[in-house]
Amino acid sequence: MPIDINEDNLKHGLLGLVIALVEIIRDALKHQALRRMEGGSLRDEEIERLGTALEEIDIAIDQMKKEQGISETVKSVRDGLDGLVDDVLDQIVNPAKWKEEYEKKEVKNG
Amino acid sequence: MAEGRYVYCIVESSQETQLGNIGINGIRVYTIPYQDISAIVHNCPPEPYESEDNDVVKNWVITHEKVIETAWERLGIVLPLGFDTIIRTGEEKDPKKVVRDWIKEDYQNLKKKLDRVRGKAEYGVQISWDTKIISHALIEKDEELNKLSEDIKSKPKGVAYMYRQKLEKLIREKLLREAENHFKEFYGRIKKCTEDIRMEKIKKEEEPRQMLMNLSCLADKNDAKALGDELDKINNKESIFVRFTGPWPPYSFV
Numbered sequence: 544m545p546i547d548i549n550e551d552n553l554k555h556g557l558l559g560l561v562i563a564l565v566e567i568i569r570d571a572l573k574h575q576a577l578r579r580m581e582g583g584s585l586r587d588e589e590i591e592r593l594g595t596a597l598e599e600i601d602i603a604i605d606q607m608k609k610e611q612g613i614s615e616t617v618k619s620v621r622d623g624l625d626g627l628v629d630d631v632l633d634q635i636v637n638p639a640k641w642k643e644e645y646e647k648k649e650v651k652n653g
Numbered sequence: 654m655a656e657g658r659y660v661y662c663i664v665e666s667s668q669e670t671q672l673g674n675i676g677i678n679g680i681r682v683y684t685i686p687y688q689d690i691s692a693i694v695h696n697c698p699p700e701p702y703e704s705e706d707n708d709v710v711k712n713w714v715i716t717h718e719k720v721i722e723t724a725w726e727r728l729g730i731v732l733p734l735g736f737d738t739i740i741r742t743g744e745e746k747d748p749k750k751v752v753r754d755w756i757k758e759d760y761q762n763l764k765k766k767l768d769r770v771r772g773k774a775e776y777g778v779q780i781s782w783d784t785k786i787i788s789h790a791l792i793e794k795d796e797e798l799n800k801l802s803e804d805i806k807s808k809p810k811g812v813a814y815m816y817r818q819k820l821e822k823l824i825r826e827k828l829l830r831e832a833e834n835h836f837k838e839f840y841g842r843i844k845k846c847t848e849d850i851r852m853e854k855i856k857k858e859e860e861p862r863q864m865l866m867n868l869s870c871l872a873d874k875n876d877a878k879a880l881g882d883e884l885d886k887i888n889n890k891e892s893i894f895v896r897f898t899g900p901w902p903p904y905s906f907v
Contacts, residue, residue, distance in 0.1 A: 573818055576815065576818075577815065577818055577819060577822060580815055580819070581819070587812065590811065590812050590815050591809055591810075591811035591812050592811060593811065593815060594810070594811030594812055594813070594814035594815040595810060595811035595814070596811075597814060597815075597818075598810070598811065598814045622857065
């Protein structure tokens with residue numbers, strides 16, 4: 544398929560990709576913060592500071608997506624990555640599927 | 654010169670029948686029988702159909718399926734073949750004989766497959782749920798979640814944020830468990846009314862809808878009502894949605 548590049552959609556796509564990555568990093572941070580909070584290693588003020596900072600990141604990301612009109616682009620990047628991970632996971636943890644694929648191959652090779 | 658015969662499907666019929674100009678690009682479709690098994694074909698050059706234009710390909714595939722459905726309605730038992738199945742003549746010059754020989758060679762196997770789908774049809778079953786409504790219901794009835802969501806109201810802003818994340822995480826975990834329970838229950842109920850089930854890939858839906866299962870079911874046409882009734886019961890459950898399609902030719906079971 545030919546790739547249609549002009550300055551506008553390049554900017555759009557690149558920005559979408561960057562924000563998608565920022566979101567993923569934000570999610571990882573959130574995950575860590577949550578684990579520490581649940582593990583009891585954070586004091587109340589620390590929880591408050593972490594929560595406030597993370598919420599500010601959320602707000603900043605949402606605002607940027609709205610201003611630049613890239614919500615859909617970001618979503619499609621993330622859905623694409625989710626799909627990729629699903630496929631990989633499916634193959635690792637789904638022995639029934641392995642068996643099926645193996646049998647298919649057997650038939651093909653006669 | 655080499656010739657080709659595009660094969661749509663295999664049917665149980667010994668008749669030479671014309672199906673009309675319903676093929677790809679409006680071409681004439683007819684049967685080539687060998688004993689009691691026929692191939693539904695059209696004449697074509699010995700090359701696959703290819704196009705850069707996705708819409709063109711899409712139209713071809715839709716036509717391909719329509720021909721199979723027509724054959725299915727008129728002739729009963731069909732084994733659908735994939736798009737672009739073309740038999741080409743080699744040393745043997747008569748295309749009709751090439752197709753006959755092809756059926757002959759695989760006759761026992763085709764016969765067995767036809768027997769398997771006799772009197773049966775494929776039905777699509779997709780079950781989804783509304784995660785938003787279910788989440789609210791979970792918070793209502795689950796003590797731990799209920800307490801947490803009450804706690805959030807009295808906390809300072811940053812802590813409330815972290816608690817909300819925790820609440821969301823717990824809800825996700827409980828939803829997953831609930832989804833698994835639903836899946837097992839529904840799968841069992843559907844299995845009772847069907848001959849065979851193929852699991853298809855879950856499709857993404859508009860949030861907050863989420864697909865729980867996507868099945869292709871092979872069922873006796875006489876059992877279709879029982880299956881429909883069972884699915885109605887599932888559909889009547891709170892925030893569960895069932896999509897039931899068919900009967901189709903047994904695309905997924907040949």
